[in-house]
Amino acid sequence: MADSKRGGIRGNERVAGWLFVTPVVAVLGLFLVVPILMALWVSLTDWNGQGSPFRSGVPFAGLDNYTGLFTDDGLARQNFMTSIRNNAYYVAAVVPLQTLLALGLALVVNNRLLKGKGFFRTAFYFPSVTSSVAISVVFLFMFSNSGAINEILGFVGVNGPQWFADPRGVLHLALGAVGLVDVSAPPAALTDHGVLGLTWWDWSSGPSVAMCAIIALVVWTTSGTFMLMFLAALQNIPGQLDEAGLVDGATRWQRLRFITLPQLRPTMFLVLTLGLIGSWQVFDQIYVMSQGNPAKTTLTPAYLSYRTAFRDFDYGSGAAISFVLFLIIIVLTLLQRRALRERP
Amino acid sequence: MRYGRTVAVVAALLLTTTACGGGFDDEGGAAQQSSGPADLKVLIASSGDAETKAVTDAAAAWASASGNKATVTPAQDIVQQLGQAFAGSTPPDVFYVDAARFADYASVGALEPYADKVSNLDDFYPNLRQAFTYDGTVYCVPKDTSTLALEINTDLWQKAGLTDADVPTTWDQLTAVAQKIKAKGVVPLAIGDTRDRVGAFLVQNGGWWTSADGKQATADTPANEAALTYVQGLLKGGLAQYPKQLDTGWGGEAFGKGKAAMTIEGNWIKGAMKADFPTVKYTVHELPAGPTGTKGTLSFTQCWGIAAKSRYKDQAIKFVEAMTAADQQLAFATAFGVMPSRQSAQAQYTAKFPEDAPFIAGVAYGHGPVNAPKMDSVLADLDTGLQGLATGSPKAVLQRFDKNAKTALGG
Numbered sequence: 001m002a003d004s005k006r007g008g009i010r011g012n013e014r015v016a017g018w019l020f021v022t023p024v025v026a027v028l029g030l031f032l033v034v035p036i037l038m039a040l041w042v043s044l045t046d047w048n049g050q051g052s053p054f055r056s057g058v059p060f061a062g063l064d065n066y067t068g069l070f071t072d073d074g075l076a077r078q079n080f081m082t083s084i085r086n087n088a089y090y091v092a093a094v095v096p097l098q099t100l101l102a103l104g105l106a107l108v109v110n111n112r113l114l115k116g117k118g119f120f121r122t123a124f125y126f127p128s129v130t131s132s133v134a135i136s137v138v139f140l141f142m143f144s145n146s147g148a149i150n151e152i153l154g155f156v157g158v159n160g161p162q163w164f165a166d167p168r169g170v171l172h173l174a175l176g177a178v179g180l181v182d183v184s185a186p187p188a189a190l191t192d193h194g195v196l197g198l199t200w201w202d203w204s205s206g207p208s209v210a211m212c213a214i215i216a217l218v219v220w221t222t223s224g225t226f227m228l229m230f231l232a233a234l235q236n237i238p239g240q241l242d243e244a245g246l247v248d249g250a251t252r253w254q255r256l257r258f259i260t261l262p263q264l265r266p267t268m269f270l271v272l273t274l275g276l277i278g279s280w281q282v283f284d285q286i287y288v289m290s291q292g293n294p295a296k297t298t299l300t301p302a303y304l305s306y307r308t309a310f311r312d313f314d315y316g317s318g319a320a321i322s323f324v325l326f327l328i329i330i331v332l333t334l335l336q337r338r339a340l341r342e343r344p
Numbered sequence: 345m346r347y348g349r350t351v352a353v354v355a356a357l358l359l360t361t362t363a364c365g366g367g368f369d370d371e372g373g374a375a376q377q378s379s380g381p382a383d384l385k386v387l388i389a390s391s392g393d394a395e396t397k398a399v400t401d402a403a404a405a406w407a408s409a410s411g412n413k414a415t416v417t418p419a420q421d422i423v424q425q426l427g428q429a430f431a432g433s434t435p436p437d438v439f440y441v442d443a444a445r446f447a448d449y450a451s452v453g454a455l456e457p458y459a460d461k462v463s464n465l466d467d468f469y470p471n472l473r474q475a476f477t478y479d480g481t482v483y484c485v486p487k488d489t490s491t492l493a494l495e496i497n498t499d500l501w502q503k504a505g506l507t508d509a510d511v512p513t514t515w516d517q518l519t520a521v522a523q524k525i526k527a528k529g530v531v532p533l534a535i536g537d538t539r540d541r542v543g544a545f546l547v548q549n550g551g552w553w554t555s556a557d558g559k560q561a562t563a564d565t566p567a568n569e570a571a572l573t574y575v576q577g578l579l580k581g582g583l584a585q586y587p588k589q590l591d592t593g594w595g596g597e598a599f600g601k602g603k604a605a606m607t608i609e610g611n612w613i614k615g616a617m618k619a620d621f622p623t624v625k626y627t628v629h630e631l632p633a634g635p636t637g638t639k640g641t642l643s644f645t646q647c648w649g650i651a652a653k654s655r656y657k658d659q660a661i662k663f664v665e666a667m668t669a670a671d672q673q674l675a676f677a678t679a680f681g682v683m684p685s686r687q688s689a690q691a692q693y694t695a696k697f698p699e700d701a702p703f704i705a706g707v708a709y710g711h712g713p714v715n716a717p718k719m720d721s722v723l724a725d726l727d728t729g730l731q732g733l734a735t736g737s738p739k740a741v742l743q744r745f746d747k748n749a750k751t752a753l754g755g
Contacts, residue, residue: 048452051433075721075748145591165588167732184735294588295728310424312720313448315431 043319053315065320070196076308076317078197083299084328085198087280089207090300093215094222095275101223102271103264106230107256121231128224135221136288140164143213163213167295171206208297214285222278226271233267234260269340273333280329301325382656384414384663387429387436389422389646391612391680398679399667406666412659430454433653437660441484441649443475444713444723447558449649450478451717456650457483458661462668467686474556475712476647484647485668488682490610491706492544492641494632498625500605504528512632515548515574522583525605533584534595534604535575538727540642540713541595541608545571547640547711548633553726553745554753558716561749563742571634572738579734586731600624610644611703615681630702643710645685683707722748 038053046061047053069080105124109117127135142148143163150160168183176183190201207215237260245255261268283302286292292299292307301321309318386403390396396418403414419425422440426449429435441449449455459465459482465473472486496511504525512518522532535541539553546552551567554560578584585604592598599607600621607613608631617624633639648664650657666672673684674692683703684693694704714723725748729741 049427049431050452050454051431053431074751075725079721079725145589162589162591165586293728293731295732296725307724308721310427311724312718313427313452314718 039319040323042315043317043323045316047315049313049315061316065316066324068317069320069324073197079296079299079304080301080321080324081196081198082202082296083301083304085203085205086207086211086297087282087300089205090211090215090282091276091279093207093212094218094279095272097215098219098223098226098275099268099271101219102226103230105223105227106234109227109231110234121228124227125224127221130221132221132284133288135217136285139213139217140289161209164210164290165294166209167297169205169208169297170212171204173209174206205297208294210290210294211298214282214289214298217285217289218279218282222275226275229267229271230264233264237263265340265342269337272336272340276332276336277329280325280332301328376655377657378655379658382412382437382659384412384438384656384660385436386414386416386663387419387422387425387439388416389440389442390418392615395676395680398676402667402672402675403663406663410659410662410666412656412663414663430651435651435653437651437654437656438663439649439651440487440646441476442713443486443645443647443715445720446476446483446647447478447715447717448720450483453652454649455483456652456654456657456660457481458650458657458664459483459485461661462665464688467688468668469685469687469707471643471707471710471712472645472685475643475645475715477715484649485664486645486647486685487668488673488676489643489645489685489707489710490612490682491643491703491710492541492608492610492631493702493706494629495599495607495609495613496627496629497599497602497605498627500525500530500602504530504605511627511629513630514632514637515634518632519578519583522578522606523581526581526583531582531585531590531598531604532606533578534587534590534592534598534607535578535584536595536608537586537588537731537733539723539730540644542572542575542730542733543711544608544631544640544642545575545634547642547709548631548638549574549640550634550636550638552711554714554716554749558714559753561746561753563745563749564739565742568742569738572733572741576733576738599626611681611683611700614700628699628702630705639709641706641710643707643712645712716749716753718752719749722752 042053043065044061044063045053046059046064068074068076070077108114109121109124114120144150145160145162145165149163153160172181172183172186175181181187186201190204191199194200194202241259241263242255245259250258281302282300283306286298286300286303287306290298292303302325305318305321305325307318308321309315312318384403384407386399388396388399390399396416400416403416406412407414417436423445426435426439430452435454441455446455450457459473459476462485465482465485468486469489472489473482476482476484476486494512501510504521504527506521506524510517510521512521518533525532543553546568549567549571551562551565551571553563553568555562575584579586585598587594587598590598590603592601592603595604595607595609596613596616597620598604599609599613600617602624617626630639631641648667650660650664654660668686670684670686670689670692673686673689674696676682677684677693678696683700684690690704690707694701722745726741726745729736729744733741
């Protein structure tokens with residue numbers, strides 16, 4: 001857009017440009033922007049799912065569906081806040097773990113001394129190309145009470161939990177194990193007070209044992225994709241930089257920390273952003289494996305939105321949940337962008 | 345300049361939105377009725393191939409005899425598919441409606457209240473009719489029914505030194521036999537961790553979650569608390585376990601695998617046992633009665649819903665009438681193991697399936713699901729409470745239900 005004067009020798013290019021992008025604008029508009037605006041409208045109504053939401057008779061609710069999630073003391077707020085808590089713990093576990101694992105795998109595969117690179121690259125990438133539903137079902141078997149995981153734990157003398165039937169939060173368990181609190185009779189200071197419909201004790205539960213199984217699954221399946229991104233970035237780093245470090249007498253760790261990692265910063269941002277967005281939107285694993293059970297500890301906003309709309313016929317509230325989720329993702333992504341900004 | 349263009353684009357998109365909205369708008373009033381040969385769309389939530397085939401055959405027979413057309417489609421997820429169809433104003437003409445969801449559909453005006461046009465309406469069991477009553481009007485007729493009963497694994501029963509005379513008929517007896525079975529190292533009872541199983545104990549103690557008209561929450565009563573405390577005692581004492589603890593999906597699976605000596609399931613367990621565990625011998629009995637001698641069980645049912653927006657209501661009613669005739673219900677019973685919803689079919693059914701007597705007996709005193717709209721998330725929350733019953737407080741579970749239900753029922 002450097003040349004914005006009209007009537008110049010290139011004056012017609014702008015029209016031609018718009019003409020060329022029209023198909024994309026039309027397709028994106030029809031299948032992305034218009035549905036979003038329609039959903040936004042639904043989130044402002046009490047539409048009951050009968051007929052079109054754009055009829056005249058549909059009751060307009062204003063912001064009621066949104067305030068119901070934040071200010072009204074009721075089941076809707078409690079479910080929503082529980083789902084936010086679950087998903088926050090989930091993100092806090094999944095994003096760092098999958099990033100570290102992906103980076104580790106990429107460094108291994110990028111090692112010049114490694115034989116059979118192609119094999120390992122394929123093996124590590126394999127979980128990412130398999131259907132998430134199929135993998136979820138396999139994990140259900142592995143984590144069943146007498147499944148592979150508990151058998152292995154049994155060999156080393158650990159009595160494994162009933163994974164998908166266990167709603168206890170791991171932070172609570174850890175606190176109980178070191179003797180800070182009694183899990184069966186939690187301190188009244190925490191259970192008697194709270195914010196946004198949940199007590200402090202509920203907020204501080206950590207991911208439940210069942211959620212941990214899902215976290216393991218997701219870390220395992222997604223790290224392959226992110227490994228490929230790290231690998232591509234690693235192969236773009238000129239070998240001379242590493243050699244220069246070697247000549248200067250830097251240790252292996254110093255070369256990784258001060259030469260390789262700074263070069264990976266853009267990729268790191270990409271991986272963290274995609275990871276953050278993807279893990280806030282977790283749905284299919286929940287839908288297949290737990291449906292929010294046990295005791296709502298695997299309820300996530302995306303699944304709650306689906307359930308509220310299609311099970312309770314409360315389409316307005318369901319749409320409102322998904323817009324709040326959208327805002328959460330935007331805000332967190334902006335914060336992360338600020339945190340990872342290149343500093344002069 | 346650039347800003348102005350953005351505004352123009354957004355305005356264009358908004359225009360498209362409204363245009364779209366107009367696209368699937370509807371006239372809003374009563375649907376235009378068509379007489380003459382109808383093309384009925386029938387959506388069913390089929391339990392399996394046997395049911396799909398039986399209903400398809402029956403529909404084809406009706407269609408050719410009456411000169412109409414009827415297309416039967418088995419649904420993958422009928423709640424979601426119906427939700428989408430209602431939103432698009434193109435619902436199927438006839439479809440299954442589960443009693444647990446009935447009030448949701450009736451309250452938004454999706455269902456045609458046609459039941460009074462069906463011949464001999466009083467022949468349907470009164471508690472089944474009650475399950476499909478909203479605001480005093482019976483909307484649709486039940487297609488069949490199922491009830492819960494107590495199943496006992498013969499081998500494990502004998503292994504614990506128990507005989508036919510020991511079959512429990514009261515809560516105390518149930519506790520007593522469970523302790524004997526547990527002493528042999530067998531899990532006595534597998535019971536589903538939802539209101540659809542635990543709720544039976546409330547009925548046996550003369551209580552229920554809501555008032556009879558479904559307008560008030562009545563969970564927090566001494567009777568209900570006593571019932572839940574009894575169940576909690578079973579769970580705490582290791583006398584009963586939830587299927588998940590036994591590494592199974594439902595009570596029938598735990599029972600069939602021999603992981604529990606008894607279970608509380610409905611008559612669908614017959615088909616499952618025949619298909620998956622054909623060698624396991626078991627007997628069926630009525631559920632034990634509560635302390636006051638009240639017999640109680642839960643009944644489950646679906647009705648043939650007719651869409652308020654159907655264009656062929658008269659033909660649809662005739663179709664439903666044909667599907668719920670006594671002999672047709674017996675044919676369905678034979679094909680896929682459900683029990684007839686008409687009292688006039690009961691004698692023939694009992695003669696044909698004498699081993700089902702405990703299930704049939706339960707139809708008379710069975711309690712239908714909670715019949716009120718907007719309760720799905722409240723009931724799901726109740727199930728969460730019941731899952732944690734072993735360590736939780738029964739009173740807290742009941743109070744929490746009352747509080748949530750009051751908001752949902754608006755009372």
